[in-house]
Amino acid sequence: MCRFMVYKGLPALMADLVTRPSHSLIKQSIKSLEREEPLNGDGFGIGWYIPQISSKPGLYTSLTPAWANRNLERIAETIETPCLFAHVRAASVGGLIETNCHPFQYGNLLFMHNGTIAEFEKIKRKLRESLKDEYYNIILGTTDSEHAFALFLNSLKTAPDEASLKEIVEALSVCLKKIRDWSFEEEIDKISTCNFAVTNGKEIVVTRYVSDPGYKAESLYYTTGKRFECLEGECRMIDLKKESNAIIISSEPLTEYREDWTSLPENHFLTVNSDNKMDLFPIIF
Template sequence: MCRFIAYIGNPLVLDEVLFKPDHSLIKQSTHALEMKEPLNGDGFGLGWYAQDIDFTPGVFKSIQPAWNDLNLKHLAAKLRSNCFFAHVRSATRGYVSQFNCHPFNYDQYLFMHNGDIGGFEKIKRFLRRKLSDDIYNWVQGQTDSEHLFALFLELFKQEKLHFNAENTARLFLATLREIKK
């Protein structure tokens, strides 16, 4: 199972959450007891906002295991943010590739997901038909998560709504209803 954390609050150095605590995301990824192999080693991703620079997120992804990537350790010790996502991948769908690592970003938006869309291979073509050329060409990976986000983005663009929590929740529910069709 993948593992992730989403943080919004007072600015903090990412290392304080990702590495230092006894049950940090990185330590959990090396002790995944429910797995046959107790390691989440299929890549990771980090997305953060530095709103003093602009409103688009910084993103770093790697197919290295998170617990074995010195670049992640160095970045986490120097990045301070009040809003970030971190995801450690345990691949169930799609190849081990940076394109399949979360979080996914489009403009100022970040998205990650844990779980599996049952029967995804049967509905993948249906979902892709609903995408405009812009969103269709944005999709680079094979995961159900990226396709879920793409459909959400498509609905968001069609509705031309202001981005806020209420509209996001409403459109995400609409996205899930669309998938269930």
């Protein structure tokens, strides 16, 4: 399993989102509060957009633990971005190699996963054989997550760089349904959890999904407000829910003010459009 966080809103300093909060993703890499195993030290990755420079994201991944990487702290103090993806890994499927670190990139898209596709090796061949060559050949690592990204890309009805918010939602739904159906065909009785996050830098789609509603999905929270602010060592969302100038989605609340955070309902989509308007609706196959 892993932990991740997403930001969309007015340009914010990366450090305010990733390193400074009291329960930042760096802290979660050492001591997660909502996983049985608190360590998420099998690498990390961070992706960010600076739209005035390029529609494609910057991306930095490393096999070192996030808490021990000084370069992450250095760049976090110097980059402002309106859209950020960050991920710390606890390896479940796939070895400890840098190509297995999230986020994964294709063109202007970034993709992250928290969770596990149960007994992935039993459906891996079917998944790979369903892919067009273009997406089959982008798989460089060995994780279930990167394969799910390729399946998502393969499920888009248009070119990935041109996909609308609606088309991204539809492709993620197809992706989840195929994983469910293949698991059923292989008589896999273990539970898959798929908290997926996708962005093109302008829009975001996140899922909180568990294959059996009788079981608990991986944790996922969100908070919205005018801005997320770090002053004198204290970080908090300002003017909660009054404006959608700042939206954070995170595996665990980043601050001690848990009342500021709302748990995303299980088996739901959360979307953020180009105007930072957020929407929630159920995942229905």
